[in-house]
Amino acid sequence: MTRRDFLLGSAGLGLAGCGRTAAPRSRALVKVTRAATYSQDLYDTMRRVLREHRIDVRGRRVVLKPNLVEFEPESAINTHPLLVHATLEAFRELGASVAIAEGPGHRRGTLDLADAAGYFGTIPDFEDIFTDLNLDDVSRVRLPHPVSHLRSLYLPHTVLGSDLLVSMPKMKTHHWTGATLSMKNLFGIVPGGVYGWPKNMLHWAGIHQSIADLHSLFPKHFAIVDGIVGMDGNGPIQGQPKAAGVIVSGREPVAVDATCCRIMQIEPSRIEYLTLAGGLEGIAEENIQQIGEKPDSVETRFELIMELRELRRVRA
Amino acid sequence: MEIDFGALDSIRAAQNPDGGWPYRKGGSWTEPTVYALLAHQAARTTAPHSAEAVAWLCATQRGDGGWTPRRAVDQSTWVTALVALLPPETIGAARHARAVEWLVGERGMESSPILHLSEFLRHGTLPEGPDLSGWPWFPGSAAWVTPTCLGILALKKRYWRQPSSELRERIGAAQAFLLSRRCADGGWNHGSQRSRGYDSGAYPETTGQALLALAGMDAPKLEETFGLAQGFLREQRSAGGAAWLRLGLLAHQQTPADAPLFRMPCRTLPDTALTLLAEAAEQGYNVFLE
Numbered sequence: 001m002t003r004r005d006f007l008l009g010s011a012g013l014g015l016a017g018c019g020r021t022a023a024p025r026s027r028a029l030v031k032v033t034r035a036a037t038y039s040q041d042l043y044d045t046m047r048r049v050l051r052e053h054r055i056d057v058r059g060r061r062v063v064l065k066p067n068l069v070e071f072e073p074e075s076a077i078n079t080h081p082l083l084v085h086a087t088l089e090a091f092r093e094l095g096a097s098v099a100i101a102e103g104p105g106h107r108r109g110t111l112d113l114a115d116a117a118g119y120f121g122t123i124p125d126f127e128d129i130f131t132d133l134n135l136d137d138v139s140r141v142r143l144p145h146p147v148s149h150l151r152s153l154y155l156p157h158t159v160l161g162s163d164l165l166v167s168m169p170k171m172k173t174h175h176w177t178g179a180t181l182s183m184k185n186l187f188g189i190v191p192g193g194v195y196g197w198p199k200n201m202l203h204w205a206g207i208h209q210s211i212a213d214l215h216s217l218f219p220k221h222f223a224i225v226d227g228i229v230g231m232d233g234n235g236p237i238q239g240q241p242k243a244a245g246v247i248v249s250g251r252e253p254v255a256v257d258a259t260c261c262r263i264m265q266i267e268p269s270r271i272e273y274l275t276l277a278g279g280l281e282g283i284a285e286e287n288i289q290q291i292g293e294k295p296d297s298v299e300t301r302f303e304l305i306m307e308l309r310e311l312r313r314v315r316a
Numbered sequence: 317m318e319i320d321f322g323a324l325d326s327i328r329a330a331q332n333p334d335g336g337w338p339y340r341k342g343g344s345w346t347e348p349t350v351y352a353l354l355a356h357q358a359a360r361t362t363a364p365h366s367a368e369a370v371a372w373l374c375a376t377q378r379g380d381g382g383w384t385p386r387r388a389v390d391q392s393t394w395v396t397a398l399v400a401l402l403p404p405e406t407i408g409a410a411r412h413a414r415a416v417e418w419l420v421g422e423r424g425m426e427s428s429p430i431l432h433l434s435e436f437l438r439h440g441t442l443p444e445g446p447d448l449s450g451w452p453w454f455p456g457s458a459a460w461v462t463p464t465c466l467g468i469l470a471l472k473k474r475y476w477r478q479p480s481s482e483l484r485e486r487i488g489a490a491q492a493f494l495l496s497r498r499c500a501d502g503g504w505n506h507g508s509q510r511s512r513g514y515d516s517g518a519y520p521e522t523t524g525q526a527l528l529a530l531a532g533m534d535a536p537k538l539e540e541t542f543g544l545a546q547g548f549l550r551e552q553r554s555a556g557g558a559a560w561l562r563l564g565l566l567a568h569q570q571t572p573a574d575a576p577l578f579r580m581p582c583r584t585l586p587d588t589a590l591t592l593l594a595e596a597a598e599q600g601y602n603v604f605l606e
Contacts, residue, residue: 071553106506108521109554111583116553135339135584138388154389175512193345194385196394196453196460198506204425204457234514305512 027289028255028282029053032263033247034293035228042086046224049249050090052291055222058095060163064088065133067169067185067226068102069237071116076231076241079168081122083226083247087168088123100126101158103133103188105198110134131158134192144216147276148209150201154194155217165189165221167253171230171244171260173302176207178271178311179264180236181257182223186214212276215253223256224249227263232302244300246293254278255288262295264302267313323582323592324359327352330585335368336376339584345386346376346395351589353402358596358603373399374407381414382422392418394453394463400470401604404477416474419467420486424452424459427493449486450493450507460507461497461522464490465529469604491533494526502540503548520548520557527564528604538568546573555580559590566597567605 031052035045064087066079084100091098100123107113110132120126136156143150159165169185177184187210190199202210225248233239244263250256254277258268268274268283281287304311330352331337336344337352349369356363363369377383382392383399396415404412427449450459451467468490475483499509503518504526510516523545530538545561550573552558558580562572582588593603 107519109556109583109587112554112556112580132340132584135345137343138386140388140390175514193339193347194389194391194393194454196457197462198460198508200452200457200460201454234512238514238516307512 027287028250028252029289029291030248030250030252030255030259031291032259032293032295032298033249034245034298035247036245038080038082038228042082043089045247046083046086046090047093049224049247050094053222053249053251055094055164055251057091057164060096061161062091062096062098062164062166063159063162064091064098064100064166064168065159065185065188066100066102067180067188068104068110068113068117068119070107071113073116073118076170076172076229076239077237078117079170079226080228081117081119083224083228084119084168085123087166087224088129091166096164099129099131099158099162101131101133101136101156101189103136103156103190103192105187105192108134108192108197131156133158133189134197136191136193138191138194141217143213146209146216147212148205150205150210150213153213153217154191155189156191159189165218166224167221168224168226170236171225171227171242171246171248171264171302173232173235173239173264173266173304173308175234175236175305175308177211177273178304178308179257179261179266179302181225181260182221182253183211183215183257183273183277186211186218186221189214208272208276211273215273215277219253220251221253222249222251223253225256225260227260230264230302232264232304234305240303242300242302244298244302246298252282252288254282258283259288259290259295262313263299265299265313266302266304266311270311320592320595321359323588324355324361327355327585327588327592328364331363331365331369335365335370335372337369337585339586343386343388344372346373346383347385347398348585348589349373350395350398350402351586351593353406354603355589355592357403358593358601360601370406374411377407377411377415381418383415391455393455394451394466396422397451397463397466397470401466401473416471419451419470420482422451422455423449424493425456426458447489448493448496449489450497451490458507459493461494461504462506462525464494464507465522465525468494468529472605491530494529495535498526498541501544502537503544518544518548520545520552521554521560523548524557524560524562524564528560528567531567531605542568542570545570549573552580555582555587556584556590559587559594562594563590563597563602563604566594566602572598 133156138154167182174180227244227246231239232242261268337348382396400415450464499518500515503523
């Protein structure tokens with residue numbers, strides 16, 4: 001067995017063994033939680049969220065993967081550090097060993113970016129528990145059933161060696177894909193040290209197809225979407241802050257992202273990567289068990305750029 | 317400003333037993349290894365274990381003449397330009413020549429003849445600016461600002477030693493590419509100055525890199541870029557960005573802004589090395605342009 005095989009095997013094993021303790025449900029469980037502001041209440045909120053998902057992570061290695069994009073702490077561009085810290089504390093209380101890791105797509109100074117985004121000031125000993133995924137050691141992983149023309153990807157050991165990857169994106173519109181949520185956030189695990197800044201090879205392979213391929217490697221990663229204040233308009237960088245007042249979570253990323261789209265008043269069946277990864281069945285409302293708030297009750301119109309207006313959800 | 321020999325000590329201490337350098341910790345990568353060697357060159361000294369470093373680098377060259385970012389990666393990439401910035405004597409003239417050959421043969425997909433032919437067959441038109449030709453980070457993708465800047469700097473060094481029309485034309489096409497990617501504010505970001513009808517803003521690090529790569533060129537409106545770069549420098553938010561800005565401004569005989577010097581900590585080995593390279597440039601020795 002090669003090291004590569006070992007790493008891939010251990011990632012798969014960890015993900016498989018790190019599930020909810022209850023018997024598998026036929027419908028994907030997605031929780032929508034109201035959270036109006038980034039306040040100390042988030043610590044209790046995240047404890048309750050994880051408890052409701054009944055995640056067993058005692059003794060496991062959990063990697064939180066926020067979305068860090070730009071040096072703009074006052075904008076809605078990065079996942080808020082308070083939500084990341086609240087999630088870290090909640091996983092630790094469940095007995096997990098927790099790390100934070102991210103590999104931004106455009107900017108090279110990841111730690112400087114995290115500093116500017118408030119992570120150093122919010123999360124104690126941040127530098128000790130953080131890994132820059134752009135510069136981490138890597139191994140090549142074969143894509144089992146690629147839909148893009150990629151056949152393999154180099155991926156960082158911190159992610160491959162984790163038992164549970166937790167994607168923590170910002171709820172944002174995206175000027176190419178329509179929406180960037182937990183699945184698109186996995187672009188940040190692709191190492192810039194190999195592919196560059198931006199990771200343009202993924203775009204040439206087909207942006208939707210590449211998202212679906214990354215999802216195929218981590219189909220059961222856990223998702224916690226920061227929709228307290230998201231971004232609409234010309235996201236994911238130049239849009240406007242948009243308060244949606246929600247945190248959306250679950251261990252079926254396709255179902256979580258489809259729910260986020262509904263909250264944003266975007267039609268999930270028109271987001272190509274969602275249908276590539278989950279098919280129409282995976283995003284159908286009847287196949288998603290919603291707990292907490294009903295998406296209809298919290299939906300907020302996220303403005304779309306003109307070129308993407310056909311993605312707008314139209315109710316029958 | 318004097319060379320910070322403490323920084324050089326910290327670079328030396330970070331060398332891996334295999335001879336290469338990591339970004340922060342872990343395995344050796346080509347990029348930090350090259351920067352570590354360039355930092356020693358800038359300080360006009362030799363790394364204590366330079367033979368091991370050069371051996372590590374030489375073993376990382378691929379059969380096609382290019383360099384892979386690290387040994388686990390089975391592909392020559394943008395780091396080839398970085399290695400070609402080292403003096404030929406360091407890695408050997410033959411290896412250096414093959415690196416340059418690889419660089420000359422590599423270009424962004426948007427300027428590849430195959431893509432142009434495909435566009436012509438599909439739409440009956442040729443893309444504008446076929447003589448714009450930068451470098452990609454990873455083969456099979458588009459050209460971007462940073463690898464193009466490093467490619468220009470590497471080929472310029474080669475050209476100064478061994479002039480040829482081929483090198484001159486390629487440098488010119490790459491500089492034209494760079495100018496075509498300038499942002500509306502006068503600087504450069506990663507290489508997307510406008511997307512979906514919206515202007516994008518410049519970044520400090522890439523603005524500094526572009527200024528460096530355009531050294532000696534009578535580019536229009538660079539005054540605007542100088543002002544932007546000085547502003548970035550005053551509000552610096554990364555050591556790497558500040559170092560690139562200083563290197564870029566000095567390449568145009570501009571005195572860098574009187575800002576809190578290198579206020580940001582150096583958090584990676586390239587940050588430390590680039591800071592040292594900027595200090596050397598302030599003393600008149602810019603390793604990118606010598």
